Amino acid sequence: MTTLQRKDVNPIAHLTPEDIEQIGIELDAIRDEIIESRGENDARYIRRVISVQRRLELGSRAVLLFSLFPPAWLVGTAGLSIAKILENMEIGHNIMHGQWDWMRDPKIHSTKWEWDNASPSEQWKHSHNELHHTYTNVVGRDNDLGYGIMRVDEDQPWTPAYLGQPLYNFINACFFEYGIAAYDLELGRNLKTKKRRRAPEFRAALKKTRNKIGRQVLKDYVIHPALSGPSFLHTIAANAVANLVRNLWTHSVIMCGHFPNGVETFERTSIEGETRGEWYVRQMLGSANISGSKLMHIMTGNLSHQIEHHLFPDLPSNRYAEIAPKVRALFEKYQLNYVTGPLPKQVASAWAKVFRLALPNRGPASVRPPRKQLDPSLPKVARWQRAEAKPANS
Amino acid sequence: MAVTKTLRSGAWRVVELITTPLVPADYLDAVAPLRNPSVLRAKVEAVRPETADSVTLTLRPGRGWREHVPGQYVRLGVDVDGVRLWRSYSVTSAPGGRGDRFTVTVNAVPGGKVSTHLVRHARAGMIVHLDVPAGEFTLPATRPGKVLFVTAGSGITPVMGMLRSHLDELADVVVVHSARTPEAAVFGPELRALVGAGRIRLVERHTATQGRIKAADLDELVPDRAERATWACGPNELLDDIEAHWAQTGGGLLHTERFRPTVVAADAAGGNVTFTRAGRTVPAGGGEPLLEAGEAAGVLMPSGCRMGICFKCVLPLREGAVRDLRDGQLTVAEPGDNIPIQTCINAAAGDCRIDL
Ligand SMILES: Cc1cc2nc3c(=O)[nH]c(=O)nc-3n(C[C@H](O)[C@H](O)[C@H](O)COP(=O)(O)OP(=O)(O)OC[C@H]3O[C@@H](n4cnc5c(N)ncnc54)[C@H](O)[C@@H]3O)c2cc1C
Ligand code: FES
Numbered sequence: 218m219t220t221l222q223r224k225d226v227n228p229i230a231h232l233t234p235e236d237i238e239q240i241g242i243e244l245d246a247i248r249d250e251i252i253e254s255r256g257e258n259d260a261r262y263i264r265r266v267i268s269v270q271r272r273l274e275l276g277s278r279a280v281l282l283f284s285l286f287p288p289a290w291l292v293g294t295a296g297l298s299i300a301k302i303l304e305n306m307e308i309g310h311n312i313m314h315g316q317w318d319w320m321r322d323p324k325i326h327s328t329k330w331e332w333d334n335a336s337p338s339e340q341w342k343h344s345h346n347e348l349h350h351t352y353t354n355v356v357g358r359d360n361d362l363g364y365g366i367m368r369v370d371e372d373q374p375w376t377p378a379y380l381g382q383p384l385y386n387f388i389n390a391c392f393f394e395y396g397i398a399a400y401d402l403e404l405g406r407n408l409k410t411k412k413r414r415r416a417p418e419f420r421a422a423l424k425k426t427r428n429k430i431g432r433q434v435l436k437d438y439v440i441h442p443a444l445s446g447p448s449f450l451h452t453i454a455a456n457a458v459a460n461l462v463r464n465l466w467t468h469s470v471i472m473c474g475h476f477p478n479g480v481e482t483f484e485r486t487s488i489e490g491e492t493r494g495e496w497y498v499r500q501m502l503g504s505a506n507i508s509g510s511k512l513m514h515i516m517t518g519n520l521s522h523q524i525e526h527h528l529f530p531d532l533p534s535n536r537y538a539e540i541a542p543k544v545r546a547l548f549e550k551y552q553l554n555y556v557t558g559p560l561p562k563q564v565a566s567a568w569a570k571v572f573r574l575a576l577p578n579r580g581p582a583s584v585r586p587p588r589k590q591l592d593p594s595l596p597k598v599a600r601w602q603r604a605e606a607k608p609a610n611s
Numbered sequence: 612m613a614v615t616k617t618l619r620s621g622a623w624r625v626v627e628l629i630t631t632p633l634v635p636a637d638y639l640d641a642v643a644p645l646r647n648p649s650v651l652r653a654k655v656e657a658v659r660p661e662t663a664d665s666v667t668l669t670l671r672p673g674r675g676w677r678e679h680v681p682g683q684y685v686r687l688g689v690d691v692d693g694v695r696l697w698r699s700y701s702v703t704s705a706p707g708g709r710g711d712r713f714t715v716t717v718n719a720v721p722g723g724k725v726s727t728h729l730v731r732h733a734r735a736g737m738i739v740h741l742d743v744p745a746g747e748f749t750l751p752a753t754r755p756g757k758v759l760f761v762t763a764g765s766g767i768t769p770v771m772g773m774l775r776s777h778l779d780e781l782a783d784v785v786v787v788h789s790a791r792t793p794e795a796a797v798f799g800p801e802l803r804a805l806v807g808a809g810r811i812r813l814v815e816r817h818t819a820t821q822g823r824i825k826a827a828d829l830d831e832l833v834p835d836r837a838e839r840a841t842w843a844c845g846p847n848e849l850l851d852d853i854e855a856h857w858a859q860t861g862g863g864l865l866h867t868e869r870f871r872p873t874v875v876a877a878d879a880a881g882g883n884v885t886f887t888r889a890g891r892t893v894p895a896g897g898g899e900p901l902l903e904a905g906e907a908a909g910v911l912m913p914s915g916c917r918m919g920i921c922f923k924c925v926l927p928l929r930e931g932a933v934r935d936l937r938d939g940q941l942t943v944a945e946p947g948d949n950i951p952i953q954t955c956i957n958a959a960a961g962d963c964r965i966d967l
Binding site: 249252255256257258259260261268271272275313314315318319320321322324326327328331332333342343346347350351429432433435436440441444530531 | 625628629631632633637638640641650690692693694695696919920922923925938950951953
């Protein structure tokens with residue numbers, strides 16, 4: 218295991234394989250408790266958020282019909298920005314994770330939801346749920362880690378191109394929804410060779426994304442502006458600003474999830490044959506929270522509870538706050554580092570890393586601590602399989 | 612004509628762009644849930660207790676409704692503890708209700724999720740999801756001369772739908788109705804009133820004092836039963852018994868309506884998995900993820916993390932039972948349910964059909 222800070226201590230060196238499996242068992246118990254108690258209140262919560270979001274969006278768009286008047290422009294733009302953030306974060310992201318699939322409501326289901334974003338849901342689910350959540354913080358496997366354009370770990374060889382990474386990161390933040398669409402398409406990889414460019418799967422995906430972007434652009438920059446008649450240009454500006462605000466906000470929140478100081482990254486080989494307990498521990502060490510008010514949690518789509526989200530990506534987001542103290546207690550019990558902090562601090566910390574790694578490593582490379590190996594005699598089980606709970610006195 | 616059509620569809624496309632990626636109806640749902648053209652719903656207009664354990668709901672269906680044939684049932688999607696559960700209920704009213712209103716009568720099954728919820732918590736104003744009427748338990752176009760209805764418990768419901776609609780067209784009707792006590796007989800007063808009016812012959816059987824009814828008892832209770840076309844609805848044991856008896860002794864035409872599927876085995880045995888569109892059936896073990904069973908059979912299965920978190924592997928379970936390998940929880944689907952399941956962490960718990 219290697220860390221961004223070149224720590225000389227392996228953060229899990231003090232854990233035995235039994236400890237790691239025990240952590241898994243205790244986390245499973247926390248998970249079961251929430252699944253057991255999921256119910257009407259949770260259903261009411263997500264329906265209410267959706268209803269508030271839709272009213273806010275319709276209301277803001279109605280106000281923007283008169284965006285020629287500066288107060289209307291301000292109010293409408295602010296409202297639309299908030300509506301778009303809510304739709305992408307607390308609603309879209311979480312629904313597409315299957316957090317609400319248990320309700321069996323096809324209108325609020327991971328397989329049916331299409332979000333207000335450039336990337337088609339289907340493609341986002343692949344790159345986010347499947348790659349990012351499975352290979353969390355594994356350098357070279359997790360595209361969220363630097364989005365394939367940045368250097369995110371001291372162990373990645375430095376080239377002069379990385380000098381520009383603060384700028385790339387800023388541009389990516391401004392156009393984040395298109396950045397997401399691009400790496401959901403794996404543009405970098407797929408545009409490289411003729412064969413890849415011509416692959417029918419890639420072309421089909423590209424067409425889907427183009428269509429989606431086309432509709433999104435028509436909506437925000439043609440139809441709604443046209444509806445507002447004389448306010449045409451003002452509404453275009455309002456929608457552009459709302460999209461920009463949403464992009465900057467989501468980018469910041471997501472950077473806080475895996476970039477700040479104290480978050481670990483992992484080697485490709487370190488996850489081969491990983492057990493359920495080990496998978497849990499990787500999620501614990503590879504994520505960071507944002508502290509703040511209830512409103513803050515909702516506006517980040519509860520990604521402020523990134524640690525809890527990564528442990529249990531399919532539990533309803535409104536319940537993360539409730540389990541956070543238990544998860545934190547588990548970190549303390551096993552002497553692991555629960556990384557959290559207020560938004561400005563976490564954003565600054567993440568940006569500091571982007572700047573630091575733009576430059577080559579300073580000082581001699583330290584010796585990489587040996588990775589904790591599981592006892593090879595332990596039976597390997599698939600990651601979805603639970604370890605048997607041990608009797609208390611063994 | 613064609614021009615207006617093109618214009619209209621063009622205009623509609625613009626409206627859809629206003630709301631993309633949602634559809635306009637998604638916004639309408641908040642204020643007019645019955646107007647959605649793609650989702651059929653109904654509003655509960657009245658709730659009337661029938662017995663201590665049953666209620667009759669008057670439902671006003673929304674857009675997309677199609678009138679029922681007496682004896683048919685509808686599927687109701689009811690949110691219980693936040694989970695949309697679908698159950699079938701026979702229509703008990705005659706067609707032609709004001710504004711398409713119709714009734715269903717729900718009997719609370721002890722421990723039953725939907726039935727108890729409806730009997731205890733249904734209130735006027737509640738919205739339920741709905742499917743158009745279906746079912747073959749109906750009278751033929753040429754009405755039979757002599758009819759026998761055998762019902763037990765809530766099995767009276769489809770028969771009540773037929774009696775309320777067709778009694779005028781039926782010359783000779785015998786109803787054998789079994790309930791625990793006279794008070795527990797759903798529609799007891801109405802049936803007795805029909806007897807009073809000389810419209811039917813009614814044989815009431817009260818299991819609390821007289822024990823369960825057997826198919827053989829019917830030979831005595833209704834001596835000319837072999838001449839009658841019979842419609843029977845009640846517990847599976849009674850229907851099994853009647854079917855066997857009819858097959859053995861010969862008799863008139865027999866129609867049965869079952870309220871429950873055959874019970875699924877509770878041990879961790881697997882079953883045959885059918886991928887309906889791929890047209891392939893494979894035996895799968897009770898501990899083997901459906902995803903792997905499908906792949907081994909060469910079915911192109913969608914998949915992702917293969918550990919239950921990404922939901923890329925979700926497919927609709929059309930029918931049958933699967934067991935969540937993680938916690939042993941069973942998901943059971945009846946035809947028409949299409950319950951989305953994650954194939955990577957669910958195994959067959961009996962035969963099942965998957966929509967792929
Ligand atoms: C075609 C059709 C028409 C139907 N029409 C009606 C109707 O008009 N009125 C009506 O009340 N019901 C009717 N039913 C039954 C209804 O669909 C439900 O099965 C019933 O309400 C129980 O659902 P639940 O969610 O309450 O029970 P569940 O939570 O599904 O089951 C709880 C427990 O009760 C058992 N159980 C389920 N159903 C029954 C039953 N019928 N009798 C005894 N035990 C049972 C289950 O095995 C389980 O152990 C009909 C069913 C079908 C298939
Ligand atoms: S493949 Fe990921 S949930 Fe099944």
